[in-house]
Amino acid sequence: MGSVQLNSSHLASFSFTPSFKHGSRTRRAHLRPFRSQTSFSTSRIRAVGTIPETDPQTAAPEEPPCVNFAFVSSVLLPDGTPDVHLRTACGGQKLRDIMLDNNIELYGPYGRPLLNCAGGGTCATCMVEVVQGKELLSPVTDKEKEKLKKKPKNYRLACQTTVGKPDSRGLVVIQQLPEWKAHEWKYEKVPLSESS
Structure with missing residues (x-):
């Protein structure tokens, strides 16, 4: 048509x-x-000279650096698939701030002001599971080591985790409310020959 x-x-x-x-x-x-x-x-x-020369001053500006996020909800959709929310943000921010600014559920049942420490790192109610992209996150802090010592190594406190630097690019997959999730992640090691 x-x-x-x-x-x-x-x-x-x-x-x-x-x-x-x-x-x-x-x-x-x-x-x-x-x-x-x-x-x-x-x-x-045969095409000759069909690509116009680009002037560096008039070239389209490159997209600003950003980090892509996939936030996976702890509750499954009615068809049994995970509920995933895709967002983007600039690096250099706390994960907690990124989630709250983008209306991503962070605290679950502890969402009332008196039930969490509002980012102080003392209550551990902003716990998330990092499924992918841990290389873009800041190193684990002492507060995280203390609060998460009995949890899996890929659990982080969103209020203590900084995502990249202002010029960072990449993908971070975060499981929200990992203690109440309705599905399990399967982590598989990819042989070096398949990863390249």
Whole structure:
């Protein structure tokens, strides 16, 4: 139904008709040359100088550095899949602040002001599980070591964890409220030959 025209210095134009089903018949997509005023052989087309030179001053600015987050809720969706919230933030911030600023549930049943320490690192109610991206997080603090000594090594306190630096890029996957999660993560070691 639609047509796509690819023009670069009037070298070539194409029309594309998508496939669709109607009743029991299926019509196939086809690509056919668009008839233009100039004729040329389709077997030998050579483009010369079709890419314009870019001026460094007018080039599009590069995207600012940011860290991508996938926050996995502790409650499953009705179809049995995890509820994942995708967000982005600048590095150099506390994980707690990123979660609260993006309306991501952090405290669960301890959400009332008198039930948590508001970021002091003394109550351990902002505990999260780092599924992926621990290399972007700050080292474990002494408060975390004290409060999480009986927990798995990938548990962190969001109020004590700084995410990267202002120029950091990457992905961090965080399990919210890990003590009440309805699913289990399976951690597998990937052999070096498969990881590259």
